[in-house]
Amino acid sequence: xxxxEVYQYSLISALMDGVASNGIPISQILSxxxxxxxxxxxxxxxxxxxxxxxxxxxxxxxxxxxDPEETITPFATVTKFQPTTTVKSTLRDGKKDLQSLLDExxxxxxxxxxxxxxxxxxxxxxxxTAGGQCxxxxxxxxxxxxQTTHTFVGKRGTVVGFRCPGYVMGINVAGDxxxxxxxxxxxxxxxxxxxxxxEVRVGVAVLSRLNLELPKGDGEFDGARLxxxxxxxxxxxx
Amino acid sequence: xxxxEVYQYSLISALMDGVASNGIPISQILSxxxxxxxxxxxxxxxxxxxxxxxxxxxxxxxxxxxDPEETITPFATVTKFQPTTTVKSTLRDGKKDLQSLLDExxxxxxxxxxxxxxxxxxxxxxxxTAGGQCxxxxxxxxxxxxQTTHTFVGKRGTVVGFRCPGYVMGINVAGDxxxxxxxxxxxxxxxxxxxxxxEVRVGVAVLSRLNLELPKGDGEFDGARLxxxxxxxxxxxx
Numbered sequence: 001x002x003x004x005e006v007y008q009y010s011l012i013s014a015l016m017d018g019v020a021s022n023g024i025p026i027s028q029i030l031s032x033x034x035x036x037x038x039x040x041x042x043x044x045x046x047x048x049x050x051x052x053x054x055x056x057x058x059x060x061x062x063x064x065x066x067d068p069e070e071t072i073t074p075f076a077t078v079t080k081f082q083p084t085t086t087v088k089s090t091l092r093d094g095k096k097d098l099q100s101l102l103d104e105x106x107x108x109x110x111x112x113x114x115x116x117x118x119x120x121x122x123x124x125x126x127x128x129t130a131g132g133q134c135x136x137x138x139x140x141x142x143x144x145x146x147q148t149t150h151t152f153v154g155k156r157g158t159v160v161g162f163r164c165p166g167y168v169m170g171i172n173v174a175g176d177x178x179x180x181x182x183x184x185x186x187x188x189x190x191x192x193x194x195x196x197x198x199e200v201r202v203g204v205a206v207l208s209r210l211n212l213e214l215p216k217g218d219g220e221f222d223g224a225r226l227x228x229x230x231x232x233x234x235x236x237x238x
Numbered sequence: 239x240x241x242x243e244v245y246q247y248s249l250i251s252a253l254m255d256g257v258a259s260n261g262i263p264i265s266q267i268l269s270x271x272x273x274x275x276x277x278x279x280x281x282x283x284x285x286x287x288x289x290x291x292x293x294x295x296x297x298x299x300x301x302x303x304x305d306p307e308e309t310i311t312p313f314a315t316v317t318k319f320q321p322t323t324t325v326k327s328t329l330r331d332g333k334k335d336l337q338s339l340l341d342e343x344x345x346x347x348x349x350x351x352x353x354x355x356x357x358x359x360x361x362x363x364x365x366x367t368a369g370g371q372c373x374x375x376x377x378x379x380x381x382x383x384x385q386t387t388h389t390f391v392g393k394r395g396t397v398v399g400f401r402c403p404g405y406v407m408g409i410n411v412a413g414d415x416x417x418x419x420x421x422x423x424x425x426x427x428x429x430x431x432x433x434x435x436x437e438v439r440v441g442v443a444v445l446s447r448l449n450l451e452l453p454k455g456d457g458e459f460d461g462a463r464l465x466x467x468x469x470x471x472x473x474x475x476x
Contacts, residue, residue, distance in 0.1 A: 108460045167408045167464050167466060214350055
């Protein structure tokens with residue numbers, strides 16, 4: 001696997017349409033990257049891939065270490081991450097400050113992808129976890145209407161994320177998309193907001209290649225309308 | 239190179255924004271496929287790649303056989319084509335009949351890509367060729383406002399094309415996108431309409447992977463707004 005390329009399985013708009021019954025083994029995803037985000041069959045929980053280890057972050061805020069041979073995913077985005085820029089930065093207004101920092105570090109990359117990793121102490125992290133579909137084909141907006149939100153105070157941990165350019169909206173999430181996992185790998189989820197405790201280490205890589213794999217022989221995917229619900233995606237993933 | 243995957247360099251929305259001064263050697267494109275479409279530096283002419291040979295189809299309707307080591311492209315889409323379905327069909331109302339035929343042959347593939355090849359005799363083919371930019375960054379709508387259109391009657395030749403799913407609009411052209419080249423490789427262009435002379439051979443492959451390469455270190459691309467001009471793309475590429 002080449003470093004700093006995006007590998008993606010399926011589409012965010014397929015999740016929006018509730019396409020989450022099938023998928024490929026996570027071991028296959030790991031052959032393309034060691035740093036990533038995604039979800040699980042029936043959208044049960046949030047996926048974070050950190051240094052090649054896969055964790056499922058559940059609706060109760062607990063975390064399960066996943067056997068990648070035994071588990072499938074209907075949607076994931078990964079890269080073989082090799083940060084090309086590393087800085088220390090205090091992000092008081094977390095998402096907004098991170099956005100400005102990335103713009104500053106890589107003004108040339110607004111039409112490219114970024115892979116992002118933060119390590120350090122967080123004063124506060126608000127995150128959500130999707131609990132899963134109530135029925136096959138239930139769409140992501142409905143799934144996330146039942147999401148549980150949690151707030152951590154004073155936790156060390158790691159943020160794994162991607163920035164996608166605007167033109168991939170529907171294929172992936174345009175803008176910054178971040179998941180968090182605590183240092184003890186016991187808690188985590190999809191970040192809604194955060195604030196660092198002093199400086200954290202920020203690693204960034206610009207990614208100029210997207211390898212998009214579509215589900216094969218998956219009747220749910222083949223039958224999905226995949227209308228781009230831009231507002232919906234922003235609401236549940238922004 | 240794997241068979242029946244899409245490899246694409248740059249974005250159709252970059253061409254819309256007039257990003258066409260730079261590019262990569264066509265030999266690099268050919269390492270990913272032998273069947274494809276694209277354009278040339280400054281959008282001078284239409285590109286067709288057929289059995290690994292590259293042709294530039296110029297505004298006057300003439301065709302130049304291209305040395306892939308010597309020539310760069312700002313945008314191209316290719317596949318290593320291995321048709322998985324081959325039929326004979328008479329396409330009286332060319333684009334519309336082809337659309338129906340593809341829907342019929344591959345109803346399951348509406349969220350996937352198709353590579354298409356037609357070989358045979360054509361009663362009539364209407365095509366256009368873009369003559370090129372008058373200045374750097376001139377957008378594709380303006381370039382195509384000066385396109386020349388030609389009509390052939392009773393020519394044998396080959397159509398090379400792709401069908402892209404709706405969600406890639408802006409990245410590539412949603413729907414069917416076809417170029418024609420005559421059997422003697424002397425004439426050709428971007429197809430506006432056609433009618434076959436009896437049956438032609440239709441080869442199709444379903445493609446489930448998109449490998450998208452973005453321009454690196456290209457100030458024009460990095461600075462482009464890349465707003466998705468859906469109507470514009472349909473007008474010039476539909």
